[in-house]
Amino acid sequence: CTEDISQLNIETKRPAAVPAPTLFSNAVKTISGSLASPSVNTNVFRFTVSHWAMSTYQDEAQYDFATRNIPQGWWTSMYRDVIADLRESAKLINADASLLPAEKANKLAIIDIMEVYTYSILVNTFGNIPYSESLNPAILFPKYDDAKTVSTDLINRLNADITKINTSAAGFASAEDLIYKGSVAKWLKFANTLRMKIGMVQADVDANVAKSAVEASDAGAISSAADNGLFTYMAASPNQNPLYVDIVLGGRSDYIAAKDLMDKLLGWNDPRTSAFFTPNNAGVYAGGIVGKGNTYVDFSRAGTKIIDASAPCVLADYVETEFLRAEAKERGFNVAGTAESHYNNAIRASIIYWGGSAADADAYLAQASVAYTTAAGDWKQKIGTQKWIALYNRPYEGWVELRRLDQPKISAPVGAKSGFPTRLTYAANEQTLNGTNYTAAASAIGGDVVTTKLYWDKF
Amino acid sequence: QSRVVTGKVTASEDGTALPGVSVSLKGTSRGVTTTADGSYKISIDNGAALQFSFVGYKPQTISVGSQSTINVVLVADAAELSEVVVTALGLTRTKNSLPYAAQQVKGDELTRVRTGNAFSALSGRVAGLQITQGNAIGGSTNVVIRGNKSLTGNNQALFVVDGVPVDNTNKNTANQQTGRGGYDYGNAAADINPDDIESMTVLKGAAATALYGSRASNGVIMITSKKAKKGLGLTINAGLTVGTIDKSTFATYQNQYGAGYSDPYQKDGFLYFDANGDGTKDLVINTAEDASYGTKFNPALMVYQWDSFDPAGPNYLKAKPYTAALNTPAKFYETAISNNVNVQLDGATDQGTFKLGYTRNDERGTLPNSNVSKNIMNLAGSYNISKKVTASAAANFSVIEGKGRYGSGYSGLNVNQNFRQWYQTNVDILDQKEAYFRNQQNVTWNWSDPSSAAGLKPIYTDNYYWTRYQNYQNDTRSRLFGNAMVNYKAADFLNFMGRVTVDTYNEFQEERIAVGSQGVPAYSRFDRTFQELNYDLMGNFDKEILTGLNLKALAGLNLRKSYIRSISAATNGGLIVPGLYSIANSRGTVSAPTENYNPREVFGVFGGLTFTYKDFLTLDGTIRQDKSSTLPVANNAYLYYAGSASWLFSHHIEDLPWLTSGKLRMNYATVGNDAPWGSIKNVYDKPDPFGSTILFSAPSTQNNPFLKPEQTQSKEIGLEMAFLQNRLGFDFTYYHTNTLDQILPASVSSATGFSSTYVNAGNIENKGFEVSLYASPIKTADFSWNVNVNWTKNSSLVLSLYNDSKNLQLATFQGGVSLNASVGQPYGILQGKTWKYVNGQKLVKSNGRYDVTATTTNNIGNVNPDWIGGINNSFKYKNVTLNFLIDMKRGGSVFSLDQYYGQATGVYPESVVVNDKGNPSRSPVAEGGGVIMPGVLADGSVNTIRVENDYGTFGYAQNPAAAFVYDASYIKLREANIVYSLPSSIVRKLGGVKGVDLSVFGRNLWIIQKYVPYADPEENLSSGNLQGNQSGAYPTTRSIGFNIKLLF
Known part of the structure; x- marks a missing residue:
């Protein structure tokens, strides 16, 4: 009887064993969804970086992150919905004795690259985070690790992954790899760009770490738009771009262009303007003030290119890589080319990505206020400003760069609930569930408030 | 030597004949019943004694002597303590010897005011029982006895009808329960026919319910259905009720x-x-x-x-x-109309009994295009196969159909979301x-x-009539519950019973959003089957084993087999053909339907011994072991027990004229409980594939193969006393329960990769007092006044959670508000943003607005009431009876999302107050308008900064969630009714009719006191553990009805 009774507890409608790659694919889809989403419940960085403003409801634009538990959503999606699936996938691949060693190594390396990618978002959003004790079913209340230690380890892991990847062996199958359709070589480039990025974040506090990471990655990093890491959505439900789902299907008509960005676009006659935004009812482009009520019909809205159902989410691209190279030159790192050429490449690639022509790009770059040699300010201002524009629709990345480069200077929202957020507070759950570790982490970073600067944010 | 005795039995209160009275020869099984005119005829032996008994009357025994005519006047039985009470497993006990709290309510008390749901009528009538009901048509009723005991599990009382456990699952979605939209489909106990209820007994503590097994740890509501009486009886009830909204519970603009x-x-x-x-x-x-x-x-x-x-x-x-506007949204609400017809036919002979009933209840709500109808049929019969063997069976079949149930919560399908918040x-x-x-x-x-x-x-919003007439839902639930039973009376003192009970239902729900709506057009369907079979075998022994010492013993087996099977499917990305509601009409690729199959089996063995000495001392012990399929094999059996004692101390005090009876009782019990289905082994989730790419995901809850049973420990002590020939009496109980080692998905840091993990942890304590009082201040031949008071105070305390965690988030609501179990606090703490304070005063920033905490983890309310109570008055003058029930709740908090947003958007009159200068506050500050928020500045000085009265000034944007947490106390005139029974002199002339009762009744007539603005403090979204949140609250329906009852 005992035997029979236990059978009743076996789940017959959900599997206890699944193919390993399916979990990797899901993790990739989930993180892309988080980065692409315009939901006021999770990803509100479009307002934070002054790319968008709101017509009516200003709370998130005014830096109210707590009411909708935005840090909780961001934190949980990264740990539970992305990293947990990556770990599970790696565990199953490790246990699969039938895989060829080189293919297994490639798959594990690619999974690890995505894990590093996700951890880098966590560490650059919150500061100290659970890392060495995270994702361990036996430790339900993990301690937090120092943010710099985590970042150093992330670079070490990428070093190892890059060494492990064997471009002549197979990786994931085309259908399983939703970013590079199975190209191991492109993952290698993605890893190099990622290493460059994580290294560069530390440039102001530890130039040596940045220098070695960037120099090691330069040659192997993304070298053209063909290497871009894109998660491309589908025209058909339920796999459409989250922007399409929210704005077109959901009928949201209260997101508008922000004045800061629109003024820059209009001031330099930017060829990307019509891709970024649509004109207002009167047929002209106009941006609203962040944090203030704006009559919707009077302002520009998200452009058709980004609210297209099958528009991609960018995880890594040539544009940002070239900006990093330009910056590296300015910081005196030993990379190929000149700062100007990388700066021009980045802007040109961005304009072309958004549908402009080479001639459009040339005309744009020919303006004295854009051209590298004549544009206003130091290299931080030139690169920062252009990168801020080019990171349109990559709001999380835009927020990292704004904090790191401190350029351009954006207007504070009307009715701001705090100073400019240089991090998100920890997930509310951590306070009540993981109190001891939370308290230690909060005090280690200098207080769990949005205006605490992360260790790399020196200026 | 035998001879014949005849006579007539009449009732003491009005002298009318009593038909159906059982007249039996003491010490034999011989007996007859009185005929329609109350007369009887029985042959007896010399020296015999006759026993006369009838439900609701004191039995009498009369030695016959040499008389040949014996007329008997039966006295109505008001003696509470000698009442017979139905206890666990349908065993009857005299209240004198009952060692635990059990309160009985008569069926007609619940149906005098005719509602579709008999359980909502229990509110205020039973100490220790908290009933909460929303105002949506056919909505669910929250039934909690002695507080919430389980952190995340079910806390609802178990319903048992004539020994059949009746499933009362609430399938409302998590989104619905937290106010994010969806429909309140009600709970399944609504299928029980109110018109077939003879009485309800509420068994409150674990000692009373331990024999029922683990499911009964939350208390049991035992329902005894009407029994057939000798002769043939026909009862017809017909009524009509109309209802309108109580404007004090709706928005004023x-x-x-x-x-x-x-x-x-x-x-x-x-x-x-x-x-x-x-x-x-x-x-x-x-x-x-x-x-x-x-x-x-x-x-x-x-x-x-x-x-x-x-x-x-x-x-x-x-x-x-x-x-x-000339016409505010109050005009959107229509007059609710419901009609109710009930026919009951019953009869009994020496060979057996039968009962046949049909009830139809058709209810149209206050929202346009809303309707819930119920058709209930019941058939029961018994047959005396021999003197020793009786076979019986009963079946209830019901069909509930709903159409246009009210959309709930923060959703365009709930018209109140706009009416109260965004208008x-x-x-x-x-x-x-x-x-x-x-x-x-x-x-x-x-x-x-x-x-x-x-x-x-x-x-944002559709035309509300479009919403009601195009985007409606519909549902059906058809259900059968009943039992088949054989009783074998092996001897006077030994009885065996074998029984199979069944409860099974199918339900079907369809929801739709029409093409042309604001939301993505959609159609979804949900099909679910529930089935439970119980196989019971029980032996009962009842004998005076020594002089004055009675032993009752029982032993039994119970095998419970149940399953839930469900499938739900929805369209994706819109509909192709407008008006066609089928899954195939999906514009996008349809997600795989969600299937569930959850079988469960619990095998229980139980026994009990009760010693009663000379009717004044009772010792009672029960023990049960369950073995449940949902637990890991190594830990799947669990034993629990109860011990109780009662002492009728008045037995020793014979010479006090004012004391009728007095009883002291105490008990201790433990009850084990098994795990929720599927909490042992991890399985994967399957999201929609991405094109041809298959996706799986690790689960967000980590299951646990080492779970063990959870345990509730309960202690209770009670005192019952009656005075002045039962004109006055009370029942006082103190109880204390702890639920330990709870099986719960404990929230953990999501850095673990999980949101929660199943563990045995936590301890909730509930302790409290229950008092029932009854009195008959006036009792004359023509006029009587009876009053019943029930009062309950429950204190809950979360003693521990898992490991070091101090908080378990039960749910998050909108507005950054959450419901929590926090260590050191009652179960059900609201948390959210609150004010910052200086010297106990609200801190105002230099911009004149309140300084609000950035954190959402501040305690801002407690959903538990301080106490609840009810006062039931009954006045009877000759043939007219007036009853009214006042229902009260003191304390407890509710967060109003309606006020949180509505005060910000300026729909309510508060937003146009005249300011301290006597000017309209909405005028610009520069023109003498504006407002000063009461509070102090950072330096402690009184705030004098005048701010513009603009969007958000009084609502969420400039105030913390704590500002919208209200005291949910209320005093309500819950119901009142007047019943007029036609005098028998008139009834006799009608021919064939035995009785005619006419009644007028009202429900939710008057909210005498409340503090929640523009809403009913009791309004909730669903039954279950997630209370204290109002989002798009529906106004109370005040209803008045008329009923005619004919007895043939």
Whole structure:
């Protein structure tokens, strides 16, 4: 009887064993969804970086992150919905004795690259985070690790992954790899760009770490738009771009262009303007003030290119890589080319990505206020400003760069609930569930408030 | 030597004949019943004694002697303590010997006011029982006895009808329960026929319920259905009820300012474009802005409104004076009408009994196009196969059909989301009605952008009539429950019973969003089957084993087999053909339907011994072991027990004329409980595939193969006393329960990769007092007054959670508010943003607005009441009876999302107060307007900063969630009724009719006291553990009805 009774507890409608790659694919889809989403419940960085403003409801634009538990959503999606699936996938691949060693190594390396990618978002959003004790079913209340230690380890892991990847062996199958359709070589480039990025974040506090990471990655990093890491959505439900789902299907008509960005676009006659935004009812482009009520019909809205159902989410691209190279030159790192050429490449690639022509790009770059040699300010201002524009629709990345480069200077929202957020507070759950570790982490970073600067944010 | 005795039995109160009285020869099984005129005829032996017994009357035993005619007057039985009480497993006990708390309510008390749901009528009638009900049609009823014991599990009482456990699952979705939209489909116990209830017994503590096994740890509501009486009886009930909304529970609107968010928009607070094509620009109300912080109304100002853009409407391209709407959304609510017919036929002979009943209840709600109907049939019969063997069976079949149930929570399908939170006071609801009915089109007031053709679509809200008539849901549930039983009376003192009980239902729910709505058109369906079979075998022994010492013993087996099987499917990305509601009509690829199959088996062995010494001392012990399939094999059996004692101390005090009886009782019990289905082993989730890419995901809850049973420990002590021949009495109980080692998905840091993990942890303590009082202050032949008072105070305390964690989030609501179990606090703490304080005063920032915490983890309310109570009065004068019930709750908090948003958007009168200068506060500060928020500045000085009264001033944007947590206390005149029984002198002339009762009744007649503005403090979203949140609250329906009852 005992035997029979236990059978009743076996789940017959959900599997206890699944193919390993399916979990990797899901993790990739989930993180892309988080980065692409315009939901006021999770990803509100479009307002934070002054790319968008709101017509009516200003709370998130005014830096109210707590009411909708935005840090909780961001934190949980990264740990539970992305990293947990990556770990599970790696565990199953490790246990699969039938895989060829080189293919297994490639798959594990690619999974690890995505894990590093996700951890880098966590560490650059919150500061100290659970890392060495995270994702361990036996430790339900993990301690937090120092943010710099985590970042150093992330670079070490990428070093190892890059060494492990064997471009002549197979990786994931085309259908399983939703970013590079199975190209191991492109993952290698993605890893190099990622290493460059994580290294560069530390440039102001530890130039040596940045220098070695960037120099090691330069040659192997993304070298053209063909290497871009894109998660491309589908025209058909339920796999459409989250922007399409929210704005077109959901009928949201209260997101508008922000004045800061629109003024820059209009001031330099930017060829990307019509891709970024649509004109207002009167047929002209106009941006609203962040944090203030704006009559919707009077302002520009998200452009058709980004609210297209099958528009991609960018995880890594040539544009940002070239900006990093330009910056590296300015910081005196030993990379190929000149700062100007990388700066021009980045802007040109961005304009072309958004549908402009080479001639459009040339005309744009020919303006004295854009051209590298004549544009206003130091290299931080030139690169920062252009990168801020080019990171349109990559709001999380835009927020990292704004904090790191401190350029351009954006207007504070009307009715701001705090100073400019240089991090998100920890997930509310951590306070009540993981109190001891939370308290230690909060005090280690200098207080769990949005205006605490992360260790790399020196200026 | 035998001879014949005849006589007549009459009732003491009015002298009328009593038919159906059982007349038996003491010490034999011989007996007859009285006929319709109360007469009887029985043959007896010399020296015999006759016993007369009848339900509701004191039995009498009369030695016959040499008489040949014996007329008997039976006295109505008011003696509470000698009542017979039905206890666990249907065993009957005299109340004198009952060692635990059990309170009985008669069926007619519950059905005097005819509602579709007998359980809502229990509110205020039983100490220790907390009933909460929302105002939606066919909505669920929360039934909790002695507080919430389980952190995350079920805390609802178990319903048992004649020994059949009746499933009372609430399938409302998590989104519905937390106020994010969906429908309240009610709970399944609503299928029980109120008209077939003889009595309900509420068994409150674990000692009383331990024999029922683990499910009964939350208390049991035992329902005894009506029994057939000798002869043939026919009862017909017919009634009609009408209801209207109680305006004190609905929004009141300010009528001075119109649409807008304190924004000048294009000109003077309006859009400014050429609306009528005459080449000049016009003032147009900004239809996209769902608030009323706009320009002051001015009848001289002609503006274009939403209806100026409705080509079919009379105001097309026309301007209207800018004024407040004549008809507010209160006019959206219609008169509710329900009718109720019940026919019961029963009869009994010496050979057996039968009972046949049919009830139809048809209820139309206060919202347009809403209807819930119930058809219930029941059939029961028994047959005495021999003197020793009786076979019986009973079946209840019900069909419930709902259409247009009220949408709930923060959803466009809930019209109140707008009415209470996001509304323009210039919108006339009856204009919206005409606009919809003209062509059945979605003509909303809330055009996205009236200046462009593409913008003539709803931005946030549909026309509410479109919502009700196009985006409705419908559902059915058909159910069968019943039992088949054989009783074998092996000897006078030994009885065996074998029984099979069944409870099974199928339910089907369809939801839809029509093409043309604001939301993505959709259709979804949910099919679910529940089945439970119980196989019971029980032996009962009852004998005086020594002089004065009675032993009752029982032993039994119970095998419970149940399963839930369900499938739900929905369209994706829209519908292709408008008006076609099928999954195949999906515009996008359909997600795989969600299937569930959860079988469960529990095998129980139980026994009990009860010693009663001379009717004044009772010792009772029960023990049960369950083995459940949901637990890991190594830990799947668990034993629990109860011990009780009662002492009728008045037995020793014979010479006190004022003391009728007194009893002291105490008990201790433990009850084990098994795990929720599927909490042992991890399985994967399957999201929709991404094109041809298959996706799986690790689960967010980590299961646990090492779970062990959880345990509730309960202690109880009670005192029952009656005085002055039962004219006055009370029942006092103190109880204390702890639920330990709870099986719960404990929240963990999501850095673990999980949100929660199943563990055995936690300890909730509930302790409290229950008092029932009854009195008959006046009792004369013609007039009597009876009063019943019930009072309950329960204190809950979370003693521990998992490991070091101090908080378990039970749910998150909107507004950054959450419901929590926090260590050191009662179960059910609301947390959210609150004010910052200086010297105990609210801190005002230098901009004149409140300084609000950035954190959402502050305690801002406790959903548990301090106490609950009810006072039931009954006056009887000759043939007229007046009853009324006052129902009270003191304390407990509720968060109102309606006020959180509604006060911000300026729909309520509070937003147009006159300020301290006597000026309209909405006027600019520069013109003497504005308001000063009461509080202090950082230096402790009183705030004198005048701020603009603009969007958000009194609502969420400038105030913390704590500002919208209200005291949910209430005092309600819950029900009142007048019953007139036609005097028997008239009834006799009607021929064939034995009795006629006419009654007028009212329910929710008057909320005497409350503190929640514009809403019913009791209104909730669903039954279950997630209480204390109002979102789009429905107004109370005040109903008045008429009923006629005919007895044949």
